[in-house]
Amino acid sequence: MAERDMNISDVSGGSALLQGVERGYVIFGIVAILVLLVAPFVIYPVFVMKVMCFALFALAFNLLLGYGGLLSFGHAAYYGSAAYITAHTVKEWGLTPELGLILGALTGAFLGLVFGWLAIRQAGIYFAMVTLAFAQMIYFFALQAPFTGGEDGIQAVPRGELFGVISLRPDLTLYYFILVIFLFGFYVVFRTVHSPFGQVLKAIRENEQRAISLGYRTDHYKLATFVLSATLSGLAGAATVFVFQLASLTYVHWQTSGEVVLMSLLGGMGTLLGPIVGAILVVTLQTYLAPFGAWITIILGAIFVVCVLTFREGIVGVVQKYLKKPL
Amino acid sequence: MLFDLLGVPPQALFAQLLLGLINGSFYALLSLGLALIFGMLNIINFAHGALYMMGAFVAWMMLHYLGIPFWPALILSPIIVAAFGMVLERTMLARLYHLDHLYGLLLTFGLALLIEGLFRQLYGVSGRVYPTPDILRGGQNLGFMFLPNYRAFVVVAALVVCFGVWYFIERTRIGSYLRAGTENPELLQAFGVNVPRMITLTYGLGVALAAFTGVLAAPIYQVHPLMGFHIIIIVFAVVVVGGLGSMLGAIVTGLMLGVVEGFTRLFYPEASATVIFIIMAIVLLLRPQGLFGRR
Numbered sequence: 001m002a003e004r005d006m007n008i009s010d011v012s013g014g015s016a017l018l019q020g021v022e023r024g025y026v027i028f029g030i031v032a033i034l035v036l037l038v039a040p041f042v043i044y045p046v047f048v049m050k051v052m053c054f055a056l057f058a059l060a061f062n063l064l065l066g067y068g069g070l071l072s073f074g075h076a077a078y079y080g081s082a083a084y085i086t087a088h089t090v091k092e093w094g095l096t097p098e099l100g101l102i103l104g105a106l107t108g109a110f111l112g113l114v115f116g117w118l119a120i121r122q123a124g125i126y127f128a129m130v131t132l133a134f135a136q137m138i139y140f141f142a143l144q145a146p147f148t149g150g151e152d153g154i155q156a157v158p159r160g161e162l163f164g165v166i167s168l169r170p171d172l173t174l175y176y177f178i179l180v181i182f183l184f185g186f187y188v189v190f191r192t193v194h195s196p197f198g199q200v201l202k203a204i205r206e207n208e209q210r211a212i213s214l215g216y217r218t219d220h221y222k223l224a225t226f227v228l229s230a231t232l233s234g235l236a237g238a239a240t241v242f243v244f245q246l247a248s249l250t251y252v253h254w255q256t257s258g259e260v261v262l263m264s265l266l267g268g269m270g271t272l273l274g275p276i277v278g279a280i281l282v283v284t285l286q287t288y289l290a291p292f293g294a295w296i297t298i299i300l301g302a303i304f305v306v307c308v309l310t311f312r313e314g315i316v317g318v319v320q321k322y323l324k325k326p327l
Numbered sequence: 328m329l330f331d332l333l334g335v336p337p338q339a340l341f342a343q344l345l346l347g348l349i350n351g352s353f354y355a356l357l358s359l360g361l362a363l364i365f366g367m368l369n370i371i372n373f374a375h376g377a378l379y380m381m382g383a384f385v386a387w388m389m390l391h392y393l394g395i396p397f398w399p400a401l402i403l404s405p406i407i408v409a410a411f412g413m414v415l416e417r418t419m420l421a422r423l424y425h426l427d428h429l430y431g432l433l434l435t436f437g438l439a440l441l442i443e444g445l446f447r448q449l450y451g452v453s454g455r456v457y458p459t460p461d462i463l464r465g466g467q468n469l470g471f472m473f474l475p476n477y478r479a480f481v482v483v484a485a486l487v488v489c490f491g492v493w494y495f496i497e498r499t500r501i502g503s504y505l506r507a508g509t510e511n512p513e514l515l516q517a518f519g520v521n522v523p524r525m526i527t528l529t530y531g532l533g534v535a536l537a538a539f540t541g542v543l544a545a546p547i548y549q550v551h552p553l554m555g556f557h558i559i560i561i562v563f564a565v566v567v568v569g570g571l572g573s574m575l576g577a578i579v580t581g582l583m584l585g586v587v588e589g590f591t592r593l594f595y596p597e598a599s600a601t602v603i604f605i606i607m608a609i610v611l612l613l614r615p616q617g618l619f620g621r622r
Binding site: 136137141293 | 426429439564615
């Protein structure tokens with residue numbers, strides 16, 4: 001793992017947008033963006049939007065697990081709380097979408113700060129249990145709090161007018177709004193991973209004691225990553241509200257936390273594109289298996305087991321090894 | 328009187344105390360199993376809740392399909408589920424011991440989804456009633472409260488099993504091997520003890536405890552495919568509060584938090600579902616290694 005990450009640092013760095021990035025990556029990026037621009041004319045836009053929201057969520061999660069080495073089993077807390085706040089402020093207070101979105105992301109950031117501050121006191125396996133327990137607390141809060149609508153959730157959230165001008169009601173307009181959010185999130189993760197901050201983070205993941213002895217205050221790095229990850233998860237949750245016009249208990253349920261773990265694992269932990277590939281696969285699976293009830297849970301569980309036993313690098317991890325290039 | 332001061336009728340107070348003790352003994356049994364497994368395998372068994380559910384379901388299936396009553400089921404169901412658990416350990420968990428602990432958590436999480444999904448597919452989401460065994464029907468009127476016989480039995484049985492396991496590990500020869508294996512498996516292996524087999528048996532014992540808890544819970548709560556997931560998250564919080572270091576710590580913390588939860592249900596019901604998590608946050612703040620934990 002260490003060697004692979006060294007390559008990443010050779011490839012990038014510097015302050016300009018794409019300075020020092022290999023040409024192959026630039027071409028790939030341009031093609032990917034073109035595909036995303038054309039996608040809604042070919043594929044059902046709501047589906048692609050759902051994929052992008054979950055991909056952003058998984059990217060945020062993987063920042064913490066893949067690069068920070070911290071397994072959070074309760075990321076639904078930040079995703080779902082942000083969704084509730086955005087839905088509530090947009091529907092009841094009549095805020096414009098961008099303000100609701102910002103408030104949602106801030107909710108994620110705030111919760112991430114509080115829970116992260118408590119959780120990083122524990123390492124490894126305890127960290128996972130603590131984050132899961134906090135997320136369950138948020139779930140019960142959402143079940144009981146007056147503004148969340150309990151079992152019904154907050155329904156019929158208006159998509160509203162962006163900046164009070166552009167109506168997001170047509171699926172296509174909303175699609176490009178979500179695309180901008182997704183690309184923004186991806187860019188933030190990309191820059192973080194390839195920054196000096198990201199390098200220190202990887203150093204902590206590989207050997208925390210050594211990083212401490214080199215004079216890094218590792219707890220600060222971990223907390224900053226946790227907050228950033230929670231903020232982006234919040235952004236993803238807030239964006240989802242506009243796609244489905246709904247914030248419900250599913251968003252804060254442990255199963256959502258589990259799904260985002262699976263996306264990362266299946267796509268490839270610690271790779272930039274892995275979570276996106278994982279999100280595409282898991283969301284597709286859910287869409288096609290939706291009529292078959294509990295089979296989704298069974299199949300997701302089976303994929304988990306197979307991945308851990310035989311396929312720990314994930315899809316992108318394997319491709320990466322084959323191409324000998326970090327993805 | 329004290330009760331008048333608290334503004335709560337004594338019946339309600341003792342009823343909640345009893346319910347708290349019952350939940351607490353379930354937490355104690357489950358966290359004891361988790362601690363056992365963690366000590367030997369270095370794995371947090373996420374599937375513990377699913378195996379607890381399986382314990383209850385196997386008992387229900389025995390009664391429903393074969394007419395096997397509660398008492399044999401209380402012994403047979405843990406044995407069957409433990410055998411299933413040991414197969415899982417041999418075929419899957421054993422391949423992960425050389426890897427990061429996180430993979431064990433991820434694998435057992437996947438197994439939990441798989442098991443619970445299968446039961447949900449087969450039995451739907453509606454709960455199934457498991458009748459209280461005949462001898463333990465009814466209850467005692469203690470004057471200040473009505474004590475249902477079965478509930479009293481559950482608390483006593485759980486405590487007996489908890490302390491039995493504790494005695495077995497702390498005071499017997501096999502238990503001393505087990506503790507040695509927790510400290511230094513290589514050295515124990517060098518002394519001629521079959522460590523891999525001991526690991527399998529330890530996992531089996533932990534799983535049997537979970538299934539036993541499930542059978543005990545069956546007549547109190549309905550038998551339900553999702554009954555395990557809620558309780559396992561609470562037990563994780565219990566484990567963080569108590570620390571995984573000591574068996575006795577797991578037992579005491581489990582009981583204590585069950586009682587605290589019961590009282591919260593009485594005085595401030597809105598917080599009863601979250602109080603254990605709040606206590607966990609406070610413990611993390613003041614004593615990150617847990618009440619009984621060692622660093």
